[in-house]
Amino acid sequence: MPNSEKNILMNEMINKVAANKIQYHISKSKLPFEEKFKIIISLQAIDLEFRKNNPHKKVKTYFRVWQ
């Protein structure tokens, strides 16, 4: 297959992946707030774990995982 055709196929594939990604994030934005809230709490737990012993990341006094 010539390189020009390969490039076209590659670009098509990248565009398809990008479009799928955008759709995935849009679908997350449409979740009910109660579901989003669970995600926020999970992300807080992960974020706080990453901040532990990491001198480049501050942990402010009010940072906590919401229950």
Next chain:
Amino acid sequence: MKKTLEQLNNLVELGVIEKYAIGGGIAHFYYIEPSVTYDLDIMIRIKSVSDNLAPLKKIYEWAGINNFEIKDEHIIIENIPVQFLLEYNPLIEEAVEKAAEVVIFDTKTVIMKPEYLMAIMLQTNRSKDRERLLLFLEQTNYDSSTFKEILIKFNLGENYAKFRKKYIDE
């Protein structure tokens, strides 16, 4: 969260504040894909400020009576750090005035509308505001004519044009 929202409604019922609206990250994530946030920003209107040097005095008194912990500028209400902010400019005033009544966790509450949140992001213009504004444009069904009216009214048209040129039209 439900208990926190009930406490906010209680503040209105008690007359400590006249009106409130959820703003900041939690309001953003009501409309767009959620990410990390650690506090709940509440924009408030107070009927009359008895102490100009400490306009939030009554809220802190209420927090004290209820044994809510205070951490820096946050009051921890039912395990959620809440930051109360007075309406600090005309755009915020209108955003609070026209905020949407919604029900989450079976509790009535008030959240700023997307068009106002987008205008506020343009006004504050931090890196995370610009990032989230792009997500609003991509993920929400905002009313573009209302958004344009707000931009004109609060002189944000040029800010939006620059934003579009840099991040969208390029």
